[in-house]
Amino acid sequence: MQLEKLKRKQNKVLGPSALSGALTENSCNRQVWLLNRFKPETKDSVFLEKWKLQHTSALNNLTNFLGQKYPDAKVDSEVQLPTVEFHGVSLFGVIDCLLLFPDGSVAIFDAKTGARKSKDWIQIGLYYLMQKAINRSYGLPIPRLFSLGIFYDDGKFPPSKKTFEENLLELQGENAIDEVFLDGTRKKLREVLQVTAQDDLPDPQPSIGNCKYCKFNISCPSALKNDVAIVANDLI
Ligand code: SF4
Numbered sequence: 644m645q646l647e648k649l650k651r652k653q654n655k656v657l658g659p660s661a662l663s664g665a666l667t668e669n670s671c672n673r674q675v676w677l678l679n680r681f682k683p684e685t686k687d688s689v690f691l692e693k694w695k696l697q698h699t700s701a702l703n704n705l706t707n708f709l710g711q712k713y714p715d716a717k718v719d720s721e722v723q724l725p726t727v728e729f730h731g732v733s734l735f736g737v738i739d740c741l742l743l744f745p746d747g748s749v750a751i752f753d754a755k756t757g758a759r760k761s762k763d764w765i766q767i768g769l770y771y772l773m774q775k776a777i778n779r780s781y782g783l784p785i786p787r788l789f790s791l792g793i794f795y796d797d798g799k800f801p802p803s804k805k806t807f808e809e810n811l812l813e814l815q816g817e818n819a820i821d822e823v824f825l826d827g828t829r830k831k832l833r834e835v836l837q838v839t840a841q842d843d844l845p846d847p848q849p850s851i852g853n854c855k856y857c858k859f860n861i862s863c864p865s866a867l868k869n870d871v872a873i874v875a876n877d878l879i
Pocket of ligand 1: 669673
């Protein structure tokens, strides 16, 4: 693979969303290794701009709702976290919605405009681990976890009570983080981080599922580009 043709990032850094995708949707270690070092090959599009507008609307609806549901909490949105390093990989992220309760506990929420995916829970679980690491490094108490939550909405219509009942999922209590990072997921997370941190380009793991939405499938010589049906009339 000709890495010199890719646009290098200023610093090696990964978003929790990209890392959670590597645990659940794309098992090719090469793609997460590349994402850590290079800018995706895909360009901004009208689709992306529309997504941003829908996300902004859904997030506003979510923060308004949470402000009413938890009147004692301080509700903050688009909270940018400092970079945190795990096993040699720097993570950088923005929490959609962070609630801080008077007793110091926190709740982390994300607004999603698309389908429900397990990667979404891993993403907000990573935000909580980052928040823990940040507090520890600043000498602050480790924040107790109140809840992790995801609101699935496209932001197009005013939400009703039913919208929140059906589409706001919340895992409450300190154990929520253990429900997200079950043993197998924690092991896989450490493994992916270690491979991502190594200097050598990992071997490709091409498959239709991996390569279809990989952000480097233009330059990767191992990419499976087409999902073409195989004709096998002679077998029947
Ligand atoms: S195109 Fe396929 S094989 Fe190449 S890095 Fe992406 S997922 Fe891996």
